[in-house]
Amino acid sequence: MRMLVTGGAGFIGSAVLRSVAENTDRAVFNTDKLTCAGELASLAEVEAHPRFFFKKVDTCDQDAIQRIFKKHRPDAVMHLAARFGVVIREWYNAMELYIDEVLVAR
């Protein structure tokens, strides 16, 4: 079975990839735009694995996604590419701002 995981460098995607590598014999193609939330280091355990492939691709790039489908013919897709981490980061930034400018400044 061949899987396509979008957003595989993210928090959930990288955990999925590590679990697939450890527990199955599936081939996995990971695509990720590598936004500020994407962390390739989180894939260090699986990146050298012969069953794993990574390509920096924007999921919104329809032509690139179609080429990947044609070439790798995945049987399953886990679509985890999202702006989720950005929301968390913005929340963090807001908290830092609050701590620096409200609490510390008092």
Ligand SMILES: NC(=O)c1ccc[n+]([C@@H]2O[C@H](COP(=O)([O-])OP(=O)(O)OC[C@H]3O[C@@H](n4cnc5c(N)ncnc54)[C@H](O)[C@@H]3O)[C@@H](O)[C@H]2O)c1
């Ligand atoms: N983290 C959680 O606790 C949690 C809980 C429930 C559901 N989810 C869902 O799981 C999904 C992934 O969440 P996450 O926490 O891993 O987010 P994340 O921000 O850590 O990872 C998202 C990944 O998507 C990539 N990405 C963003 N836009 C892209 C694009 N246009 N093309 C390709 N890649 C793109 C980013 O580079 C990043 O690596 C989201 O849909 C989120 O709502 C997350």
